[in-house]
Amino acid sequence: MRAFTTPTLPPRDVRDADDLLEAIASAAASRTRLDVQGLGSRKHLGRATDADQVLSLVSLSGITTYEPDELVLMAKAATPLSEILKALDDAGQMLAFDPQLGAMTHEAAQGTIGGVMATNLSGPRRMVAGAARDFLLGFNAVSGRGEAFQSGSRVMKNVTGYDLSKLMAGSFGTLAVMHDVTIKTMPKPEDAASLLVAAPSIEQAGAAIRAALASSFEPTAGAIVPPKVAVFSDQKKLKEAAQNFPVAVIRVEGFAVSVKNRIDALSGLLKGHGEQMVLAKEESDLVQAELRENTMIPPQNNRVTWKISCPPAVGAPLLDDILKRPNCRAYADWAGGLIWVSHPSGGDSGAEALRKLVAPHGGHVTLINAPENIRMALDVFEPQPAPLHELACRVKASFDPLGILNPGRMYDGI
């Protein structure tokens, strides 16, 4: 287990962008290691940081520009996600990458837009719409050197200089602290529906999703839910459909006329794959929210949650293997490309076994939810080959040479 310091200095609450610059510059001068926080809702992601002081961004809040017809929203980094979603809902728009909200409803969404971007976690629509990183158009930040810089812009077609937005997304605050972000928004679909297909086996549920994706009916989500996970659903129809068989959940979205047309066409196409049920928008949205929020595999004291990213076609066989492990619950999303696993804790909590299963296919295994002592003891992120890790360390040093921003949050030295 690695050594770990808890902050000893009183938290530093920054007032504005200038104050952030001042705070980081003085931290750099005194080599004070900072634990960068918004509302703390994503604190359980990644590794614990070795920090001397909490740098709180909560005061950096508020939407500064929102132009729906330009598909652009600019906000201070610690603007609550719920506030962003409210503004988008009012204009009939959305964050198309479907961030985890930590809640079933927009009103109850947890955390900040900066936290969403820093962790780069995306929901069911990610497989067609792109990840959080694809929607970060630009940002203003202060590097670990205590220097202000910006990158990107408010336009969506831009190749001027390196695309640092991609690098900032998913960097867990280890490179620089963003204080303003520019996000690409998208129109919300007018309608949605999900087709449930109860297939005789996981493999056949996977085959139904593959067939749907090989059609021109444009599904925007595809999940496989086995009975032992569906039993924890609050959605009656999903529970019922998955009573005895694994269920393929295939969603379409768009204009109402198109949704009806495509769901009918998919239903016809997948006849023979298993018994079917169609969920209209409201029920479909709730099922998708359960899939997004992992509510069917909630955090528990004696369990950890893993996220597996793998080539979609191996998702079904991998899921099958994982479900055979004692006491494992798991379901697949992204047409097989994402597997959520609830694994009993103890020993390495399944780390080595899961990574061994995934390695031959390419992909990675990330610890998403676990008590702190377990997160301290395990590789939270997939270990990287040495040349890649060394390059990542040099990238870190190019932004934060003193290692004062969220030290250790991702890897040793990063």
Added chain:
Amino acid sequence: MQMPTPDQDMIARKSIIAADLAALIGADGVIADDGAMSVFESDGLNGYRATPMVVALPATTADVAKLMRYCRDNDVKIVPRGAGTSLSGGALPLEDGVVIGLSRMNRILDIDYDNRAVVAQPGVTNLAITHAVEGKGYYYAPDPSSQIACSIGGNVAENSGGVHCLKYGLTTNNLLGIEMVTMDGEVITLGGKHLDAGGYDLLGVMTGSEGLLGIVTEVTVRILQKPATRKALLIGFDEALRAGEAVGAVIAKGIIPAGMEMMDNPAINAAEDFVSAGYPREADALLIVELDGPEAEVTALTARVAEIVKARGATSIRVSETEEERELFWAGRKSAFPAIGRISPDYLCMDGTIPRRQLPEMLSRMSRMSQQFGLRVANVFHAGDGNLHPLILFDANEPGDLERAEEFGAAILKACVELGGVLTGEHGVGVEKRDLMGEMFSEDDLKQQQRLKCAFDPGHLLNPGKVFPVLHRCAELGRLHVHHGKLPHPDLPRF
């Protein structure tokens, strides 16, 4: 445009270096004869030319790794090159550098329909990927206008776009993984057939890095199922301002068309003269809106779009009835550049992006500038995403015309930045816009970008002289407590 001063000592070692490279990757992969190297003198920005010291054409990833290690150990500069179609001079050679051309690495390695992915070597053309999978109804979405010739490796280096970016994204949004070779000769894999590789998103950083960070040796892209139906609307307006508003209104109604292109009157007439697509010659602006998807959706949305643009004052609307007609609608737009080439001896193609609502302001500024510089301008836009391609008409044989055209172009790009936009939407910075980077970025912004470069290439051996107007030594960039506001090292090479 000033390039780094060639190192004469390096050039004197040319024959030794050529022989060393031949020993590493085979004599058939090395060209050192000036005549044979002439095809590598320039890329799509053909106003700029230089004969490289040596050209190396690796056949494998291992060859690339050997070349990189050799160049690092011997301090030899490298200019990576795909198909040489860059419009910003990204592949402009250096007289004291080796061009590493990826054209021999031109095989598709894996077509994986189950994972909806294609793995290709970097020299495969963009269109060849679509050709390889279209039999099964798939295609690769990004479609730069050079797609018949440009390579997928070059697309990664430039983050290439096309007319369908608004709905389908640029290269970066369609790229799943790469294999690359670093300046140290290390082979690194980023991403794959899975999504969201853990760790830093170096895949995202490599995309659009213009050959300054590493050489891509293998590319994995996602392929999409072809839409069942496509229809195009040809919409005329007697005021460009209204056309601009109509574009915003369509998006505000929740419709993201597959493509939304705009042409101004000079471009309309040049294109119509060239292909007779039935464009309304009297219109001040023309919109081409393409809708794709399931038939029921396309039919419904076509009617909605027609309604929206009518309410915004469209003077003519035609909807394509057949696939041939849809292609004819596009033929005019796609031939806009050669069409302009017919009415003017020379033209410069610019590539800025602005927030869409600034379009009327930009158009009026452009017409003022046109008078000021005494040069005509025709405009084609990717209107949906605000990406402008003003074509500045001039005659290189007229003394001073080229210089005025370049000044006009720079003035347009500066205006783009002033209006909240950017210097380049899809063509890249290269050498063309290098010296304008200061318009968009502060000294600290640029230094941070260059520090990132130092993490990949501390010796500045990869494509030096591109993208950054001032070449800072990595040691200097790494120093803390740099003074703000003034340039601290007047002795540094600036070009």
